[in-house]
Structure formats: structure tokens, C-alpha cells
Amino acid sequence: MNVLAVDDQINVLNGLMVGVQWKKLGIDQVYKAGNAAEAKRILRACTVDILLSDIEMPGESGLQLLEWVRNEQMDIACIFLTAHADFGYAKTAMRLDSVDYILQPASYTQIEESIQRVIDKINARRIQDTYASYGKRIIRDNASFEKMVVNQWPLEEKLPSTWGENAEEDNIQKIKQVKQYIQQNLDRELHREEIAEQVFLNASYLSRLFSKYTGMSLKEYITSEKMKLAHTLITTTNLSISIIALKVGYTNFSYFSQLYKQQYGVTPSEERK
Numbered sequence: 001m002n003v004l005a006v007d008d009q010i011n012v013l014n015g016l017m018v019g020v021q022w023k024k025l026g027i028d029q030v031y032k033a034g035n036a037a038e039a040k041r042i043l044r045a046c047t048v049d050i051l052l053s054d055i056e057m058p059g060e061s062g063l064q065l066l067e068w069v070r071n072e073q074m075d076i077a078c079i080f081l082t083a084h085a086d087f088g089y090a091k092t093a094m095r096l097d098s099v100d101y102i103l104q105p106a107s108y109t110q111i112e113e114s115i116q117r118v119i120d121k122i123n124a125r126r127i128q129d130t131y132a133s134y135g136k137r138i139i140r141d142n143a144s145f146e147k148m149v150v151n152q153w154p155l156e157e158k159l160p161s162t163w164g165e166n167a168e169e170d171n172i173q174k175i176k177q178v179k180q181y182i183q184q185n186l187d188r189e190l191h192r193e194e195i196a197e198q199v200f201l202n203a204s205y206l207s208r209l210f211s212k213y214t215g216m217s218l219k220e221y222i223t224s225e226k227m228k229l230a231h232t233l234i235t236t237t238n239l240s241i242s243i244i245a246l247k248v249g250y251t252n253f254s255y256f257s258q259l260y261k262q263q264y265g266v267t268p269s270e271e272r273k
Helices: 010-019 036-045 062-071 087-095 108-152 162-184 192-198 203-214 218-236 241-247 253-264 268-272
Strands: 002-006 029-033 050-054 077-082 100-103
Touching (some): 002 036, 062 087, 077 087, 192 218, 241 268, 253 268
């Protein structure tokens, strides 16, 4: 897996080169660029999986660079490093599907943790993509097989009891997969259709299954997990409330505050006092 670090300050770039434990993260190659134009040349010539970029740079900004990446349909995850806690920047970064927005000064440990989360997301998505079509075919074939057996099984005989046991185990595993996918994507808006597709289920059926095994609706669980993460960020970091709202997938600040108060009894601002 390869990384491209982009910053107009050479001391910041050099610091990243020696301060981040790239080998420990499993990074094969780290490229560096001092501006967006140089970054584009590298992106055209080399395979890059993660873009680690400053936002404010001479010429094109990091946001403009990411927009170019998206327009070029390059499959690259982006982490922004910036000294500016600007809500407008963060909102644009979210629209362009950046994975994280780190305020400087940040420790190399914090940067490593963010990169590791991105690596985990990339690996999970690649595995999912690799087996998606295969999994759908297996499910389709199994459904056809079970239908054939049920139709031809003698009426006076019971179907094997292990079928029910296997279905129970499968359902529990799917709920675990759903929870894991939600945890990996708390930074953006999640829809049940998208989640259902990840576990090869019908969206309505997934909703019923999730409620049965957790006692919560899918929407309630997602909101609860987002608010837990927001609570952690509010109580353990100096990030602005608006940035935290974006980090858990909300662009409407007042709606975020309303949901937070429903779960914790206070608004995010009151929590900070």
C-alpha cells in the first residue's frame, strides 16, 4: 500500500517521513510533493492508495487536489492535515469523501492511528468487493437449492433440524458484520440499503433481523454509535463542535445537537463546559 504526502512546508513533509512509522503500518512506498501540481504528476505516474494532504497551499489547495482526484475517478482515500479549524473546509472535505480531517499540531501517533483506520477501511472494502459477486451467486444458488429440496421433500417427513441451527448462526454472524461496517463508517451518512448490500440481504429483511437480535432499529443503533463517538471527541479533544459533527457524519449542526441532547441530556456545547 502506497501513500502520497503533500505539503508546501518542507519541514512538515520531512517530519512526516521520519516521524510516522510507515513500515509498522505496512506502507510500501511514501511519495512526497510540495504542491498540488507536483502531486498530480505523481498520481498520474504511480499507484497511490492514501493521500495525506495539507489544505492551504500556494496555487491549488488540497481540497482542489482532492476534487481533481475524484474527477479523475482515482480510487484514493484522503486524510487532510490542517492548522485551520474551518467549518467550510471540513464540510467541503466531507462532500469530497475525505476519510479524516486532522487539526495540526497533531502527534505522529494520532496521524498513525488515522492512517491505520484508513488502511483497515481499504482492506475491508477490497475484500468485500472481491467476494461480492461470488457471494451473491452463492446465495442465489443456495436459495434455488433449498427451494428445490423443500418442494420435493416428502410431506410426512420433517426437514433437517440443522437447517434452522445454521440459519441462526448465519443471522448472528450477519449482525456482527453489520455492526462492524457501521463502526468503520461512522464518519458519513449511512443508509440501510447500502448496509444490506454489504451482507447480501434485502433492506427490509435486514431491518427486521437487526431489530430482532438487538432490540433496536438500525437507525437507532447508527445514531447511538455516532453519538458515542461524538461524546468521546467532545470530552477528550479540543476539536470544535462543528468539526466533531462532521466527523460523525452530520452537516446540519442543529440536528446533530438535538440528537446529542436526546442521548446525553445536554447539548454538545453544554457538555464542553
